[in-house]
Amino acid sequence: MGFSSAPNPKQFQAVVWEITRQIPPGKVGTYGQIASMIPPPGSLNLKDYEAFGARWVGGAMANCPTGVPWQRVINAQGRISVRPGAALQQELLTGEGVKFDERGRIDLDYFGWDGPDAEWCKVHSLFTPKALGKAQLSLF
DNA sequence: GTTGTGACATCGC
């Protein structure tokens, strides 16, 4: 699903699923992280897009087809958002080796997904993702 | 056409 600048919501949704499929077992990505990889659909400020894009990612996950590891997408706090199936999500992640601390939070520093390969991003016309937890090295 | 709300992120206290 490649697009350059103005994806339709439908495409946005499909891209979100594609990206989610790239998350390997035992790793987790955040809504904002995924959103930051996709070019802003409208004429939004980057700041607003970070917040609303994340919502759209969540909305896309609501219609997530089978085969997409939806459980590996969490919020930026490293926590499982309040939503239907939250308990199941934690269970699935635990089964993949993801550890939750006493407060029910995931250490993104360790389990945070670094994002797909740069080449993969290029093929799909996506931005280079920012690694979670780890300090984002300025690589232009 | 209007209104309400969301599987979020960020900032302030």
Add this chain to the structure above:
DNA sequence: CGCGATGCCACAA
């Protein structure tokens, strides 16, 4: 670190 307010898009009633 935790909780509340804000942002102002997309979609369903």
